[in-house]
Amino acid sequence: MSVPLAVTPEPDMVQLLTPEGVRVEHPDYSLDISDDEIKSLYRDLVLTRRIDTEAIALQRQGELGLWASCLGQEGAQVGAGRALRHQDMSFPTYREHGVAWCQGVDPLTLLGLFRGTNLGGWDPGENNFNLYTIVIGAQTLHAAGYAMGVVRDGAVGTGDPNRDTAVLAFFGDGASSQGDVNESFVWAAADNLPIVYFCQNNQWAISAPVTTQSRVPIFHRASGFGFPGVRIDGNDVLASLAVTRKALDAARNGLGPTLIEAFTYRMNPHTTSDDPTRYRVGSEAETWKLKDPIERVRAYLAREAGVQHEFFDALEQESEQLAEHVRAGCRALPDPEPLSVFDHVHVELTDELREQRDAYAAYLDSFEEATA
Amino acid sequence: MSPITMAKALNDGLRKSLEDDPKVIIMGEDVGKLGGVFRVTDGLQKDFGEARVFDTPLAESGIIGTAVGLAIRGYRPVCEIQFDGFVYPGFDQIVSQVAKMHNRSNGFLKMPITIRIPFGGGIGAVEHHSESPEAYFAHTAGLKVVSCSNPSDAYWMIQQSISSDDPVIFFEPKRRYWAKGEVAEDPPPLHHARVVRPGRDVTVVAYGPMVTTALEAAGVDDAPDIEVIDLRSISPIDTATVVASVERTGRLVIVHEAAVSHGVGAELAARVQEKAFYSLEAPVLRVGGFDTPYPASRLEEEWLPNVDRILDAVDRTLEY
Numbered sequence: 001m002s003v004p005l006a007v008t009p010e011p012d013m014v015q016l017l018t019p020e021g022v023r024v025e026h027p028d029y030s031l032d033i034s035d036d037e038i039k040s041l042y043r044d045l046v047l048t049r050r051i052d053t054e055a056i057a058l059q060r061q062g063e064l065g066l067w068a069s070c071l072g073q074e075g076a077q078v079g080a081g082r083a084l085r086h087q088d089m090s091f092p093t094y095r096e097h098g099v100a101w102c103q104g105v106d107p108l109t110l111l112g113l114f115r116g117t118n119l120g121g122w123d124p125g126e127n128n129f130n131l132y133t134i135v136i137g138a139q140t141l142h143a144a145g146y147a148m149g150v151v152r153d154g155a156v157g158t159g160d161p162n163r164d165t166a167v168l169a170f171f172g173d174g175a176s177s178q179g180d181v182n183e184s185f186v187w188a189a190a191d192n193l194p195i196v197y198f199c200q201n202n203q204w205a206i207s208a209p210v211t212t213q214s215r216v217p218i219f220h221r222a223s224g225f226g227f228p229g230v231r232i233d234g235n236d237v238l239a240s241l242a243v244t245r246k247a248l249d250a251a252r253n254g255l256g257p258t259l260i261e262a263f264t265y266r267m268n269p270h271t272t273s274d275d276p277t278r279y280r281v282g283s284e285a286e287t288w289k290l291k292d293p294i295e296r297v298r299a300y301l302a303r304e305a306g307v308q309h310e311f312f313d314a315l316e317q318e319s320e321q322l323a324e325h326v327r328a329g330c331r332a333l334p335d336p337e338p339l340s341v342f343d344h345v346h347v348e349l350t351d352e353l354r355e356q357r358d359a360y361a362a363y364l365d366s367f368e369e370a371t372a
Numbered sequence: 373m374s375p376i377t378m379a380k381a382l383n384d385g386l387r388k389s390l391e392d393d394p395k396v397i398i399m400g401e402d403v404g405k406l407g408g409v410f411r412v413t414d415g416l417q418k419d420f421g422e423a424r425v426f427d428t429p430l431a432e433s434g435i436i437g438t439a440v441g442l443a444i445r446g447y448r449p450v451c452e453i454q455f456d457g458f459v460y461p462g463f464d465q466i467v468s469q470v471a472k473m474h475n476r477s478n479g480f481l482k483m484p485i486t487i488r489i490p491f492g493g494g495i496g497a498v499e500h501h502s503e504s505p506e507a508y509f510a511h512t513a514g515l516k517v518v519s520c521s522n523p524s525d526a527y528w529m530i531q532q533s534i535s536s537d538d539p540v541i542f543f544e545p546k547r548r549y550w551a552k553g554e555v556a557e558d559p560p561p562l563h564h565a566r567v568v569r570p571g572r573d574v575t576v577v578a579y580g581p582m583v584t585t586a587l588e589a590a591g592v593d594d595a596p597d598i599e600v601i602d603l604r605s606i607s608p609i610d611t612a613t614v615v616a617s618v619e620r621t622g623r624l625v626i627v628h629e630a631a632v633s634h635g636v637g638a639e640l641a642a643r644v645q646e647k648a649f650y651s652l653e654a655p656v657l658r659v660g661g662f663d664t665p666y667p668a669s670r671l672e673e674e675w676l677p678n679v680d681r682i683l684d685a686v687d688r689t690l691e692y
Contacts, residue, residue, distance in 0.1 A: 091441075121478035124444065131476055135468050141434055142469070145441020152397075152423050152447070179461075183434035190429055344479040345513055347537035350563070350608035 013231040016238035021299025031242040035305040048098040072267030075293025079240020091143040094132040108329040137178030143169035147193035157254030164252035174205025194251035202266035207279040219261035234264030235293040375552040381523035385530035400452030432462035456491040457500030471514030490546035504630035510607040517606040519543035521583035528559030545581035565610035571599035574623040579603040589682040622653035632660040654692035
């Protein structure tokens with residue numbers, strides 16, 4: 001039996017820079033931005049891609065156990081990341097390397113999780129960038145809870161641009177099916193929380209196309225929960241910046257949540273362990289290549305803004321240096337000490353865990369004595 | 373001080389925590405105006421306001437998940453899960469997020485979250501309202517798990533749990549909510565077991581609702597001289613207190629409502645045989661629920677450990 005699908009025609013999405021590199025206006029999302037600022041966005045895009053490329057190479061060389069590539073999603077991520085103010089808090093999935101970069105996180109910080117030297121291990125407060133979350137969608141509830149704290153701290157709608165705080169929660173098209181994400185929407189709506197949901201719809205949840213998750217465009221889900229949703233060209237960094245900035249402003253001003261669906265494409269396998277040839281055709285990626293988030297900015301800068309080759313050359317140099325930093329830094333990440341497995345299980349170590357640790361230490365020492 | 377019920381003692385303890393620390397907040401289903409289905413949070417919203425004592429949407433994963441975010445923001449959430457059998461929708465957030473966040477963040481984040489769960493049977497409830505899920509949580513690294521058995525412990529242990537920088541799963545024996553007792557002046561540390569009745573013949577260890585039952589068994593005329601230990605802390609376990617007792621009595625019976633297989637009693641039995649092997653005069657015996665789903669309430673008196681089943685185990689260990 002075939003089920004009649006109530007498929008809505010693909011809606012318009014907010015776009016401020018075409019794949020050909022032409023700036024276009026949008027009635028609701030004007031973006032007052034200088035060419036210098038666009039150059040700086042371009043720098044973030046290029047360096048994010050370089051981090052990603054190096055990480056894949058490091059995985060191929062056996063230096064990382066796994067890597068989740070963000071290739072093709074740099075525009076969505078850099079636009080969203082650059083829309084954050086210093087007091088805002090972000091809750092990533094495990095693929096937001098571009099957001100991490102924009103928040104000032106050293107890319108080496110991200111590598112421990114994928115190299116297996118730690119489980120993340122960074123201080124979320126240092127760059128207002130929380131730990132990567134691998135259980136799909138769980139972080140959206142943490143974001144809602146954090147936003148509840150922001151409200152209780154009186155840091156919403158005061159009019160003070162350095163005090164009013166918003167929360168940016170990332171998730172993907174697959175996560176949109178998770179209970180946690182939907183519960184987070186319920187919480188955000190019920191309490192009018194200062195939160196922006198940023199869904200990168202990259203069309204694939206490993207091997208499952210987005211049609212497995214939803215009969216309607218994902219941003220339409222927001223209306224059922226009672227807050228606005230908007231779809232953007234997820235490969236357009238300017239659209240991502242403008243729409244996220246406006247949504248974050250609304251959140252900080254006490255106007256509640258927004259769902260942004262960044263319509264993009266996962267150009268690479270889900271992770272380095274995945275084989276997409278089993279479930280999608282290569283021509284799909286070829287089509288999306290024409291919408292590359294970086295090429296369009298380069299085209300704009302070179303053709304429309306008259307940016308000279310010196311800028312691109314210098315950036316290439318910087319990119320090389322960053323790559324070397326990632327390569328050398330990755331190899332230098334120390335393996336953890338055996339007994340460190342017992343660290344930070346609890347704030348207050350229990351007697352029984354101390355006993356286990358001491359017994360294991362004695363066991364390890366017994367080998368040293370034997371070889372001495 | 374006159375005797376109060378355990379529900380009132382918990383209410384007093386929560387009130388004290390709210391007074392002592394402005395970052396303490398209470399959240400859950402029906403904890404506000406209603407005061408909780410067991411009235412444990414009665415009057416707290418009225419006195420501390422809706423920002424600090426509030427009803428959440430009806431979704432347990434959401435309750436725990438948002439508590440994680442509140443903790444990251446610097447709050448000290450106390451979550452109420454309305455009944456034991458309703459904790460499972462929040463299980464992922466508890467075991468994958470609450471329990472691991474301190475570890476995953478290399479110590480940068482703390483999760484000072486207390487999750488209160490009324491647990492256990494004996495009140496004639498419909499299904500999913502009488503379960504004892506403590507072993508799931510005790511088996512999870514990063515969590516601490518405790519259960520009070522009397523009003524004094526309820527008053528002190530809830531405050532100690534809330535002030536703990538580690539997440540604590542706080543099991544409240546719902547059938548003892550209305551039992552009265554006096555609140556002591558000085559509490560023992562949170563994770564210490566307590567000998568509640570000294571005895572020479574057999575050690576009986578229990579926690580939560582079964583402490584009262586074990587004491588009733590020990591008080592039966594002609595019963596052997598039973599030493600009753602209230603474990604109080606399920607994880608970590610105060611093994612030393614139990615071992616010291618077994619070294620005196622040579623015999624151990626462990627009682628809990630939860631099904632015996634893979635339960636807390638199994639863990640404690642393993643520890644005791646490891647640390648007090650030469651003191652044991654008989655195998656360690658367990659008395660608990662059967663390895664079946666919790667039964668319909670007309671059968672629960674058969675399913676739940678009671679005085680006779682405890683004394684039967686005591687007799688068997690003495691006859692060995």
